[in-house]
Amino acid sequence: MSAASAEALAPLEQPPGSLISRFIWHCRNNPKRELWFAWGTTVVFYNFFTISFFVLSRTQPPANPALDAQGAAHWFEKNHYGILLGFAIMFLVTGMTAPQNALIAYSMRRMSISPTFGYSYLVLYSLSAVPGMLLLCIVLTVGAMRPERDPQIQQWLFDLGFLSYVGTMGVFLIGSIVWMLAILIDKNRVFPKWFGYLNLCNALTEVVVSPAWIFHSGVFAWNGVIAWWIDMVVFGIYTGVFLTLLRNMIRREDFGTGVLPDLPPKQTLETPQLAKAAS
Amino acid sequence: MTTRAGADAPLHGLDKVATKAQATKFIPGQPDMWAFVLFETLIFTSYFVVYLLFRTQHREPYLQAQADLDLRVGIFNTIALLLSSWAVARCVQAARNGAYRSALTNAFLTILFGFVFFVSKVLEWVKEIRMGNGFTTNEFFQHYFFLTSIHCLHLLIGFIVMGVVVYQLWHPKRRSQELVETGATYWHTVDFLWVLIFALLYVVR
Numbered sequence: 001m002s003a004a005s006a007e008a009l010a011p012l013e014q015p016p017g018s019l020i021s022r023f024i025w026h027c028r029n030n031p032k033r034e035l036w037f038a039w040g041t042t043v044v045f046y047n048f049f050t051i052s053f054f055v056l057s058r059t060q061p062p063a064n065p066a067l068d069a070q071g072a073a074h075w076f077e078k079n080h081y082g083i084l085l086g087f088a089i090m091f092l093v094t095g096m097t098a099p100q101n102a103l104i105a106y107s108m109r110r111m112s113i114s115p116t117f118g119y120s121y122l123v124l125y126s127l128s129a130v131p132g133m134l135l136l137c138i139v140l141t142v143g144a145m146r147p148e149r150d151p152q153i154q155q156w157l158f159d160l161g162f163l164s165y166v167g168t169m170g171v172f173l174i175g176s177i178v179w180m181l182a183i184l185i186d187k188n189r190v191f192p193k194w195f196g197y198l199n200l201c202n203a204l205t206e207v208v209v210s211p212a213w214i215f216h217s218g219v220f221a222w223n224g225v226i227a228w229w230i231d232m233v234v235f236g237i238y239t240g241v242f243l244t245l246l247r248n249m250i251r252r253e254d255f256g257t258g259v260l261p262d263l264p265p266k267q268t269l270e271t272p273q274l275a276k277a278a279s
Numbered sequence: 280m281t282t283r284a285g286a287d288a289p290l291h292g293l294d295k296v297a298t299k300a301q302a303t304k305f306i307p308g309q310p311d312m313w314a315f316v317l318f319e320t321l322i323f324t325s326y327f328v329v330y331l332l333f334r335t336q337h338r339e340p341y342l343q344a345q346a347d348l349d350l351r352v353g354i355f356n357t358i359a360l361l362l363s364s365w366a367v368a369r370c371v372q373a374a375r376n377g378a379y380r381s382a383l384t385n386a387f388l389t390i391l392f393g394f395v396f397f398v399s400k401v402l403e404w405v406k407e408i409r410m411g412n413g414f415t416t417n418e419f420f421q422h423y424f425f426l427t428s429i430h431c432l433h434l435l436i437g438f439i440v441m442g443v444v445v446y447q448l449w450h451p452k453r454r455s456q457e458l459v460e461t462g463a464t465y466w467h468t469v470d471f472l473w474v475l476i477f478a479l480l481y482v483v484r
Binding site for chain 1: 309310311312314315318319322325326329333414415418421425429432433436
């Protein structure tokens with residue numbers, strides 16, 4: 001272990017004080033501040049994502065793909081302000097996915113594996129955001145901009161928006177498999193192996209979405225029970241799990257190169273250890 | 280679940296208690312793979328529930344469509360996969376006893392029976408499509424093609440897993456018993472899921 005990592009391991013003696021003063025102290029002194037920033041940004045991003053997609057724009061759960069041209073035009077009229085406001089937020093915060101991808105790539109760089117895994121993941125997920133999220137936001141905002149437009153064109157935008165979002169989930173598949181392989185062959189125990197297998201479960205559910213390109217209704221349509229609802233539940237669990245495991249990884253990080261140490265057991269935590277764990 | 284202590288000679292008193300405790304704690308392969316088994320089972324259960332719910336709502340059309348499925352093909356598929364599971368169980372047992380040559384033979388047998396299943400499944404798909412039963416024909420065949428193809432995807436991943444098992448058994452410097460058992464656990468999951476799919480698609484009428 002290098003001198004720098006030994007120094008980083010030294011327990012932090014944070015001064016007593018208000019929450020704000022302690023926060024500022026950590027921003028100045030905590031050696032893991034960049035990692036915590038990336039993790040916090042990820043959590044904030046998912047909150048914005050949920051509000052924009054589920055509450056404001058009503059694009060999740062997706063609208064009915066069986067709607068005809070009039071129905072699609074009416075959908076744009078009904079959700080006009082929600083789409084504009086919800087996606088205005090998304091345009092502002094989409095960049096927050098960059099620290100998230102960087103943190104996940106960092107987790108792979110901390111493993112005992114080739115850096116190509118981290119780099120592949122970073123490039124894959126950076127590109128995936130374009131068809132996987134941004135295109136929907138742009139296309140549906142275009143639809144909401146002129147609600148009086150020809151209903152045929154509105155339906156075209158409606159189809160393009162939802163299919164680009166739900167139908168292209170496969171673009172995330174290879175990223176999940178890269179992460180899975182990295183975890184399974186890693187010897188530094190950065191993540192538990194079961195999370196590697198959970199990546200496979202997540203990747204397999206992303207395959208299930210592909211029939212959304214064929215069906216206008218039923219369980220395999222883009223709002224179907226199998227193509228969307230079950231996948232969304234799996235993705236929700238997967239996201240909750242990886243956020244928790246990334247948090248644990250930061251807490252365990254020693255800035256070394258070998259096996260990532262375990263967290264000390266909760267019952268035997270002494271004050272200096274608590275400070276160390278918090279750092 | 281297999282227990283190592285299961286084959287031991289009869290024991291008495293404290294030894295027996297200690298062995299029993301060890302036996303109940305023993306999990307074949309990585310415990311992490313069992314988390315995968317549990318999660319995949321939950322996901323497949325949700326697919327089965329959806330299928331059964333829709334089937335209950337449209338009983339007649341489902342029964343009519345189902346009549347086009349040949350039960351004999353389903354039975355042949357099941358026997359092929361059960362044989363492959365039997366071979367992988369023998370592979371684990373042989374590896375535990377240090378009989379690596381036999382373990383390798385059984386690993387190859389597993390792959391062979393898996394391949395027989397795969398070929399027969401593809402032939403069945405071709406036959407159904409020629410009969411006019413495609414993925415978009417009706418609800419029953421939507422579920423049929425979906426469940427059988429997502430299962431086949433698991434089988435294809437299983438071939439990669441068995442490749443890892445063969446790789447482990449091949450060289451004396453590797454031979455991780457844990458990885459061999461983890462691979463076998465995955466293969467049994469593929470088999471176990473097929474038995475459920477077979478029961479729901481072919482048998483329940």
